[in-house]
Amino acid sequence: MSYESVDKLQKALVENVFHYAKDSKKAAGRALGTLVEIITYYLLKTWDFNNYISIEKGLKEYGNPEISHNVEYSLHPIIRSTDLLINKTEKSITASQILKELNNQNFSLSGLSRKTNNLLSKEGILRNACAIAESKNSFLLCSIKSQKGPNIELCVYEQNSKPFAVFECKRVGVEEGISKGPQTIEKAKQGAYVARTASSLQKIRTESGEMYGIIYKSDNTFYIKPYTEFMEEIIFSNNTELLRRFIMTIGVVSNHGNWFTSENQNKEMKVLAQSYDWLLFLSDKGLSEFIDKLIMNPKRIHLPIRDAFISSYSEKKVKNQFTKVQMNLDADRILLDYFSINKKKIESWFNVISPKKKHLSELKSELNELKNKNWKEILK
DNA sequence: TTTAGGACGGGTTGGGTGAA
DNA sequence: TTCACCCAACCCGTCCTAAA
Numbered sequence: 479m480s481y482e483s484v485d486k487l488q489k490a491l492v493e494n495v496f497h498y499a500k501d502s503k504k505a506a507g508r509a510l511g512t513l514v515e516i517i518t519y520y521l522l523k524t525w526d527f528n529n530y531i532s533i534e535k536g537l538k539e540y541g542n543p544e545i546s547h548n549v550e551y552s553l554h555p556i557i558r559s560t561d562l563l564i565n566k567t568e569k570s571i572t573a574s575q576i577l578k579e580l581n582n583q584n585f586s587l588s589g590l591s592r593k594t595n596n597l598l599s600k601e602g603i604l605r606n607a608c609a610i611a612e613s614k615n616s617f618l619l620c621s622i623k624s625q626k627g628p629n630i631e632l633c634v635y636e637q638n639s640k641p642f643a644v645f646e647c648k649r650v651g652v653e654e655g656i657s658k659g660p661q662t663i664e665k666a667k668q669g670a671y672v673a674r675t676a677s678s679l680q681k682i683r684t685e686s687g688e689m690y691g692i693i694y695k696s697d698n699t700f701y702i703k704p705y706t707e708f709m710e711e712i713i714f715s716n717n718t719e720l721l722r723r724f725i726m727t728i729g730v731v732s733n734h735g736n737w738f739t740s741e742n743q744n745k746e747m748k749v750l751a752q753s754y755d756w757l758l759f760l761s762d763k764g765l766s767e768f769i770d771k772l773i774m775n776p777k778r779i780h781l782p783i784r785d786a787f788i789s790s791y792s793e794k795k796v797k798n799q800f801t802k803v804q805m806n807l808d809a810d811r812i813l814l815d816y817f818s819i820n821k822k823k824i825e826s827w828f829n830v831i832s833p834k835k836k837h838l839s840e841l842k843s844e845l846n847e848l849k850n851k852n853w854k855e856i857l858k
Numbered sequence: 859t860t861t862a863g864g865a866c867g868g869g870t871t872g873g874g875t876g877a878a
Numbered sequence: 879t880t881c882a883c884c885c886a887a888c889c890c891g892t893c894c895t896a897a898a
Contacts, residue, residue: 501868504891508869511890534871534888548872548887574879593873594879609872648889668888803871 487766494774495791509791514732514760515550515647515802516813517768519606521824522551522645524817525842529635530554530849532617533607533803537644539675540723547672550802551645553845554637555853557616560585561623562632571598571630573610576620580634589613597622597632603799604807615639622807638857642848643726644676648750669729670753678723679712681705681752689752695719706833709755713844718856726848728841729754730828732765747831756841757831764827772816780816782808 491506499505522531530553536546562579564571573595581587590611597608597620604622611618616636623631646669674681679693682702691708694700696719703711712720729750751757772783786806790798799806805813817824828838 499868501891504868507890512870536872536887550888572879798870801870 487762487769490774491769495788498792505791510732510765511647512801513765513768514730516800516805517760517764517824517827518645518647518730519551519802520813520817521828522553523814524821524824525845527553527845527849528621529556529559529619529633530637531607532609532619532637532641535617535639535641537641537672537676537725540678540680540725542675545675547675549641549644549672549676550647552641553643553645553849554617554639554641555849555851555857557636557638557854559633559635562634563626563629564632566625566628566630570596570600571632572596573608573620576610576632576634585634587611587618590616590618598807599797601797601799602807603797604805604810606803606805606810610634612639638853640723640857641725642851642853643728643845645728645730646672646754647730648732667749670749673727673729673750673753673755676727677725677755679709693720693724696722709833710844713847716851721851721856726756726844727754728756728758730758730760732760732762751832754832756833756836758838758841759829759831761827761829764824767827772813780812782806783812785809 488503488506488510491509492502496502496505496509519531522528532552532554534548534550535552537549537552538546560580560583562576562583564575564579573593576597577587577592590613592611593609595605595608595610597605597610599605606621608620609617610620616639618634618636620632620634623633625631648669679691682690682692684690689705690702691705692700692702693708693712701708701720709726712724713726715721731747731750747757771777772780773787774784776784786800786809790800798804800809825838830836830838830841
């Protein structure tokens with residue numbers, strides 16, 4: 479079974495899952511937003527960016543550090559990393575346990591202040607991008623690498639707090655009985671503002687409407703060049719002056735008919751398309767397929783995903799275990815398998831709105847290019 | 859009449875603090 | 879160490895009003 483639009487799908491969720499909520503449509507809408515975030519996150523994991531991701535960290539504006547904005551996902555250079563083996567018990571895996579074990583292994587923790595997050599709760603809920611400590615210029619995070627019999631293999635990695643890319647996921651739904659959607663673009667403006675204040679590569683328009691990029695060097699001289707070409711030049715260069723404070727911004731939006739048709743982009747979409755470096759569009763087909771195959775009508779092997787979703791969105795839920803941060807451990811493993819087996823198909827769920835004529839595979843290779851820069855040298 | 863904008867309810871996570 | 883609690887920031891959907 480498939481749904482011809484996300485709007486229909488939302489109605490189905492209202493009837494089947496969110497009937498208990500005071501405002502069931504609203505609750506279903508929020509959940510759809512969460513799913514867009516989860517799909518984006520697990521695509522990034524499947525692209526091998528797991529250890530580069532932080533979630534909801536404050537990003538300072540370029541040249542204006544007194545204002546910062548929490549961004550959904552940011553990708554950071556890794557300063558150092560190590561693997562750890564710990565005993566699997568019934569209890570939770572806490573930050574302090576991991577830090578103690580690191581200390582035993584002479585992993586220097588100087589300058590780092592501890593956090594109190596649990597990597598794994600005793601209920602079996604995993605914390606994605608789990609921060610266990612932080613310093614002035616870095617985050618120390620931990621993830622589960624594998625489970626080997628009685629032991630769990632962890633990976634601990636320190637990220638430089640200056641990211642090289644940021645992701646934001648957004649969604650706007652259609653109001654009942656109205657064909658054009660919400661009468662506000664505040665959300666788009668908020669996203670656009672953050673996208674345009676994060677990076678050293680700033681956007682300016684010419685009189686004739688072309689988009690140019692300007693970037694200042696540390697001696698306050700600058701370059702101005704046509705935007706998209708300039709961005710590519712920066713990404714594929716080894717010029718410290720260009721890369722130092724450059725942050726690629728990526729927006730991910732999902733369709734609700736009102737936002738977008740191929741000929742007629744809505745104002746919100748136009749604002750976002752010219753503000754993010756990349757604007758991706760998660761299609762109705764993609765979102766529907768994810769919900770149909772993994773939540774509404776899952777095969778037996780995918781059942782833990784449905785279970786985690788349903789238990790997170792019911793009247794008597796104890797704790798959410800289906801968000802970008804909190805994820806049921808079994809659901810996490812099955813999602814990773816599903817994404818890795820169906821990688822090609824899932825990538826086809828995303829359309830590239832901007833830059834025009836570019837393909838998702840180029841985003842992936844640009845992110846890889848940035849990931850593999852010699853950041854130690856660039857950021858010193 | 860249509861569209862833009864303001865306000866707000868009900869959610870989420872992050873992060874800090876202090877008591878148990 | 880753990881937990882409850884609070885605030886900040888952000889998100890989604892809805893309703894109302896003012897401007898075009």
